[in-house]
Amino acid sequence: ETGVTQSPTHLIKTRGQQVTLRCSSQSGHNTVSWYQQALGQGPQFIFQYYREEENGRGNFPPRFSGLQFPNYSSELNVNALELDDSALYLCASSLKAGGRLGTDTQYFGPGTRLTVL
């Protein structure tokens, strides 16, 4: 069984640029959640996708957007990068049984380290 994978591992961008991060979910999972982890902090929820639709969003501006594909993989896009966007971006996949409001156990990938200069 393949776990959650993310690409790229590291990324360096300059302020104002756009970035796309990718996540492949664990086999059998239908839900992907994205988190931002700033240095020395706990992860903060960005948004979740359930069966290709956004299913909840944290306190992040609209320049953070996402997609989920029919194979349940996902992308996180960030436009107009700011210095404070420098962080570890974590993707978690899960199997949400019982509909979009069902609880689930989330399994995390290794993360993408984004540095904005």
Next chain:
Amino acid sequence: AQSVTQLGSHVSVSEGALVLLRCNYSSSVPPYLFWYVQYPNQGLQLLLKYTTGATLVKGINGFEAEFKKSETSFHLTKPSAHMSDAAEYFCASQGAGTALIFGKGTTLSVSS
């Protein structure tokens, strides 16, 4: 709104000593609760979870946690620390639906 508080940003123990990492949650209804571990430059690994039923939950690597509703706590313990336990530990809660709400984390150091 849900919140998670981890008491002590840094805990130091000797190898073989008891490990106790504290977590308190704030929620109008008992949430699902989780402990994750993060090794340097890696993602989060699930240690254990509480959903319903038995309040003492056993996880991987000899860790366990007890859900105490009256104290709104979910403290993580391990009877005997090993050098390989040195890492960052995160407590998280989840209500109905989506997001995990994480605490700020506790760094565990283990000395020989």
